[in-house]
Amino acid sequence: MLLLIAGSGVLCLLLALALTRRIGPLSAYAIAGFVWSLAVIGSITLIPANGAPGVVYAEGRMTTCSWDIGGPAPDGFWIFSGGQRLLNMVVFVPAGALLVLACARWRAAWVLVPLGLVGLAAYSVAIEATQLALARIDRACDVTDVIDNVTGAVLGVGLGLVLALVLRPWRYRRTS
Numbered sequence: 001m002l003l004l005i006a007g008s009g010v011l012c013l014l015l016a017l018a019l020t021r022r023i024g025p026l027s028a029y030a031i032a033g034f035v036w037s038l039a040v041i042g043s044i045t046l047i048p049a050n051g052a053p054g055v056v057y058a059e060g061r062m063t064t065c066s067w068d069i070g071g072p073a074p075d076g077f078w079i080f081s082g083g084q085r086l087l088n089m090v091v092f093v094p095a096g097a098l099l100v101l102a103c104a105r106w107r108a109a110w111v112l113v114p115l116g117l118v119g120l121a122a123y124s125v126a127i128e129a130t131q132l133a134l135a136r137i138d139r140a141c142d143v144t145d146v147i148d149n150v151t152g153a154v155l156g157v158g159l160g161l162v163l164a165l166v167l168r169p170w171r172y173r174r175t176s
Contacts, residue, residue, distance in 0.1 A: 005040050027105045030098050046131070090152060091149070094156060096155065099160060120150070128142065
């Protein structure tokens with residue numbers, strides 16, 4: 001998992017370097033960081049937490065998502081301590097903040113940011129659906145995770161708005 005995260009980070013760094021001359025360093029690194037945050041989220045949620053889980057028999061796999069809002073959750077992942085609900089929220093904060101910074105240089109940001117937030121919510125739903133469909137990854141589909149993920153993305157968008165006002169990425173717009 002860590003090698004995948006590091007490898008995707010290197011690719012996103014190359015993406016940022018390629019975009020820097022065209023759109024300015026702040027927007028380039030924000031776009032690359034946003035893409036990397038999506039790769040990190042996918043890696044930590046879709047790779048088995050404890051290595052290969054072995055065989056998960058059809059009788060033992062869940063057939064529906066858990067609709068127990070705020071129900072029991074484990075203590076967290078093996079890398080991070082703390083509650084899983086807090087981790088689900090925190091992992092989406094950078095994506096929300098980088099979404100705003102990536103879009104803030106364009107006049108259409110007022111449309112792109114809400115659409116991006118809907119996209120982050122859809123990404124969370126897709127992750128949970130994948131966890132339900134692929135029993136071998138030994139993960140559980142839970143609606144509480146979607147709520148926590150979207151909450152983190154919304155908090156990230158709020159943080160991104162503050163950062164955008166401070167960093168002013170629209171300064172790098174080309175006038176020609």
